[in-house]
Amino acid sequence: MRIETGPVQFGQDWPCCAYCGKRLPPRPGLFMRGDDCFGYGAALHEYLKRHPVSEQDLAAAPVRGLLEMLKSPDIRRRVKVLKLKDIEKCIVPKSKEKPGVD
Numbered sequence: 895m896r897i898e899t900g901p902v903q904f905g906q907d908w909p910c911c912a913y914c915g916k917r918l919p920p921r922p923g924l925f926m927r928g929d930d931c932f933g934y935g936a937a938l939h940e941y942l943k944r945h946p947v948s949e950q951d952l953a954a955a956p957v958r959g960l961l962e963m964l965k966s967p968d969i970r971r972r973v974k975v976l977k978l979k980d981i982e983k984c985i986v987p988k989s990k991e992k993p994g995v996d
Contacts, residue, residue: 895981899930928967935964 901922926934938961947954966973978984 895985897925897927897981899926900924926964931964931967935961938964 902925903922938957942957942961947957965971
């Protein structure tokens with residue numbers, strides 16, 4: 895089995911609001927395959943070269959942070975990697991999911 899780029903749910907991640915403690919439905923995160931990161935990262939890098947962003951622009955820091963994240967799967971870079979078990983050991987079988995949850 896191979897997880898593709900897209901939304902991924904880890905159990906009951908984000909079960910409550912960090913501000914008020916109100917119970918919330920679980921929210922998926924985004925998983926992006928390394929080969930997809932390369933393509934999106936190259937495109938974003940090229941876009942920023944053609945459309946420079948001022949350091950004073952409030953959007954500059956998150957955009958540069960996104961670019962760094964997109965570069966992180968490059969095996970030539972030394973970054974901390976969260977390693978998980980094989981995907982077959984992480985997936986919850988459909989028969990054990992709660993009704994109405996997909």
